Amino acid sequence: MAAAARKVFDRYDVDGDGQLTAEEYRQVVAELGDTGVTAEAAQDLIDTIDTDGDRKVSFEEFRASMGL
């Protein structure tokens, strides 16, 4: 399960720095065909998953959000 989470995380971590940003999230969903996500909506989603308040999502935060 952790490996599957890693795969999804890496897909969204476009620059590979180990942190998901709102901009990266928008970039990936746009590639998947959804261009209607605003910067605000993307940041809101990131903030929901972010637990240490840096407004980015680490792999640990991501994994925790999936209940893993």
Ligand SMILES: [Ca+2]
């Ligand atoms: Ca990144």
Ligand SMILES: [Ca+2]
């Ligand atoms: Ca964070």
